[in-house]
Amino acid sequence: MSTIIKVQALQQRDLFELPNGSVFETGRRGTDADPVLAHLWCAHPPDAPTGAPVLMEFAAEQDVGLLSQGESQVHVRHPGYVRTVFEQTMATHHQDQMNRVYEKINREDAATRHHARRPWWQRLFR
Numbered sequence: 053m054s055t056i057i058k059v060q061a062l063q064q065r066d067l068f069e070l071p072n073g074s075v076f077e078t079g080r081r082g083t084d085a086d087p088v089l090a091h092l093w094c095a096h097p098p099d100a101p102t103g104a105p106v107l108m109e110f111a112a113e114q115d116v117g118l119l120s121q122g123e124s125q126v127h128v129r130h131p132g133y134v135r136t137v138f139e140q141t142m143a144t145h146h147q148d149q150m151n152r153v154y155e156k157i158n159r160e161d162a163a164t165r166h167h168a169r170r171p172w173w174q175r176l177f178r
Contacts, residue, residue, distance in 0.1 A: 053118070054068075054116065054117030054118055054119050054123060055118045056115055056116070056117055056118075056120075057115070057116065057117075057118050058101045058112065058113060058114070058116075059088045059110045059111065059112055059113070059115075060088065060112035060113070060120070062076065062078045062088060062116075064078055064079065064080055064116060064176075065077060066078045066091070067093060067119040068116040068117060068118050068119060069116060069117040069118075069119055069123075069142050070091055070116060070117075070151070072091065072096050072097065072099065072129045073096035074091040074094065074095055074096045074099045074132075075092075075094040075096075075124070075127050076090035076091060076093055076108065076110075076116075077091050077093045077105075078088060078090045079091060079107070079123060082093055086111070086112060087109045087110060087112065088111075089107055089108070089109055089110075089111045089174045090107070090108055090110060090125040091105035091106065091107055091108075091136060092105050092106040092108065092134060093105065093127070093133070094127040094128075094130050094132050094133045094134065095132035095134070095137075096130075096132055096168060099132075099133075100113075100131060101131065101132040102134065102137060103134065103141045103142075104132050104138070115165075138144030145167065164173065
């Protein structure tokens with residue numbers, strides 16, 4: 053179970069959890085008067101999963117749950133984990149790009165086969 057603390061008590065790179073289950077990692081801290089900035093680490097509904105760690109601002113007096121190392125490992129296997137979403141997005145993008153390459157190769161092969169079926173004297177003139 054995470055330890056409930058105020059956001060202002062967090063140190064740099066601490067992982068903390070909101071009541072909905074979303075996990076954030078604190079960034080560099082300014083003065084105590086400045087709001088705390090944290091990057092999304094694992095999204096849970098209603099937060100949208102994203103492949104880029106979104107930077108959010110938190111009020112210093114907000115209560116959050118400080119996560120231990122063991123508790124954070126559970127989120128690594130969650131589908132909202134930022135790295136997982138990023139890898140899935142990049143794999144989909146790569147597959148889309150490769151599908152276009154495969155289609156081009158197939159079109160070129162079909163044109164070559166069509167060209168090869170013509171009589172030798174027609175092949176001279178393309």
